[in-house]
Amino acid sequence: MSKPAADTAYVTALVKASGTSFYHGMKILPPPRRDAMYAIYAFCRVVDDIADDDDVPFAQKRAALDAWRERIAALYNGETDGPITRALLDAVRKFDLQPSDFRDIVDGMEMDAGDPIVAPTLSALDLYCDRVASAVGRLSVHVFGDSSPAARDVAHALGRGLQLTNILRDVGEDAARGRLYLPREFLEEAGITPEPQAALASPALPVVCARLATMAEQKFTEAEAAMARCNPRAMRPARLMQASYRPLLAILRRQNFNYSVPRVKLPAWRKLVLAARLLAA
Incomplete structure (x- = not known):
C-alpha cells in the first residue's frame, strides 16, 4: 500500500471509529473531497481528545495543543510528521484551506482544556x-x-x-x-x-x-x-x-x-x- 493510501485508510478508520454523526454527511462527497473532510475531522478529533482528557494537567494539555499549532505552521511550509498531517497537507493544497481556521480550532480546544x-x-x-x-x-x-x-x-x-x-x-x-x-x-x-x-x-x-x-x-x-x-x-x-x-x-x-x-x-x-x-x- 502506498503512503497516501495508508494515510487515507488511517484517517478514514479514525472517523469511522469515532461514531460521529457527520460521517454520513462526509460519505456522500466525491472521494477527493471526502478524504479531505476525513483529514479535517481526524485533526479535530485528535485536538478535541487532548482537551477532553480530565486526567491530564492543563499545562500538559496546553503543550500538546501548542505542538499542534507548530504542526499547522509547519504544514504551510510543506512539512508533515504523520498520517494526519500528510492527509491535511493534501487537503490544504487541493482546496486552499486557511491556516487561521486550523488555529481557531486549536484555540477553541484550549478554551475547553483548562478549568x-x-x-x-x-x-x-x-x-x-x-x-x-x-x-x-x-x-x-x-x-x-x-x-x-x-x-x-x-x-x-x-x-x-x-x-x-x-x-x-x-x-x-x-x-x-x-x-x-x-x-x-x-x-x-x-x-x-x-x-x-x-x-x-x-x-x-x-x-x-x-x-x-x-x-x-x-x-x-x-x-x-x-x-x-x-x-x-x-x-x-x-x-x-x-x-x-x-x-x-x-x-x-x-x-x-x-x-x-x-x-x-x-x-x-x-x-x-x-x-x-x-x-x-
Missing part, C-alpha cells in the same frame, strides 16, 4: 462556538466546493446552530463533568444559580434551554438562507448536517429538556434516508 467552562457570557459562548464549530465550517465549505462569501455565511451560522444544539443535547452529561455551557445572562434572568448541578436541578431550566433552542433555530434559518445563495451541489453535505441536527431541537422541546432520559439522537435509518434524498435532489 471547566461554567455559564459563559453570551459573547464568550459565541466565541467558543465560532472556534470549535464555525471554524470547522469555514474549512468544510472550501472542501465542499464553494469558497464564496455566502459559503462563509453558511459556516458562520450553521456552525453556531450545530454547536448550540450539541450544548442543549448534552446539558446533563456536561453537568456531571462540572461543565455548563448555558449562557450566564439567561441563567441569571431565570433566577438560576450559575453552577452545573444547581442548574440541572432547577425547575426553571427548561425556560433557559428553550431560549437557547430559539437561538439555534435562528442560526439554522440564517444558514438555510445563505445556502440558497451558494452552489447547490456544494451545499449538499451542509444541508444533510443541518437536517440531521435541527430535528433534535424539536425532540428536546417535546421532552421539556428533561435530562434524566437517554441522550436524544436521530436513528441511523433516518440519516440514511436524508442522505439518499439529497443525492437524488
Whole structure:
C-alpha cells in the first residue's frame, strides 16, 4: 500500500471509529473531497481528545495543543510528521484551506482544556462556538466546493446552530463533568444559580434551554438562507448536517429538556434516508 493510501485508510478508520454523526454527511462527497473532510475531522478529533482528557494537567494539555499549532505552521511550509498531517497537507493544497481556521480550532480546544467552562457570557459562548464549530465550517465549505462569501455565511451560522444544539443535547452529561455551557445572562434572568448541578436541578431550566433552542433555530434559518445563495451541489453535505441536527431541537422541546432520559439522537435509518434524498435532489 502506498503512503497516501495508508494515510487515507488511517484517517478514514479514525472517523469511522469515532461514531460521529457527520460521517454520513462526509460519505456522500466525491472521494477527493471526502478524504479531505476525513483529514479535517481526524485533526479535530485528535485536538478535541487532548482537551477532553480530565486526567491530564492543563499545562500538559496546553503543550500538546501548542505542538499542534507548530504542526499547522509547519504544514504551510510543506512539512508533515504523520498520517494526519500528510492527509491535511493534501487537503490544504487541493482546496486552499486557511491556516487561521486550523488555529481557531486549536484555540477553541484550549478554551475547553483548562478549568471547566461554567455559564459563559453570551459573547464568550459565541466565541467558543465560532472556534470549535464555525471554524470547522469555514474549512468544510472550501472542501465542499464553494469558497464564496455566502459559503462563509453558511459556516458562520450553521456552525453556531450545530454547536448550540450539541450544548442543549448534552446539558446533563456536561453537568456531571462540572461543565455548563448555558449562557450566564439567561441563567441569571431565570433566577438560576450559575453552577452545573444547581442548574440541572432547577425547575426553571427548561425556560433557559428553550431560549437557547430559539437561538439555534435562528442560526439554522440564517444558514438555510445563505445556502440558497451558494452552489447547490456544494451545499449538499451542509444541508444533510443541518437536517440531521435541527430535528433534535424539536425532540428536546417535546421532552421539556428533561435530562434524566437517554441522550436524544436521530436513528441511523433516518440519516440514511436524508442522505439518499439529497443525492437524488
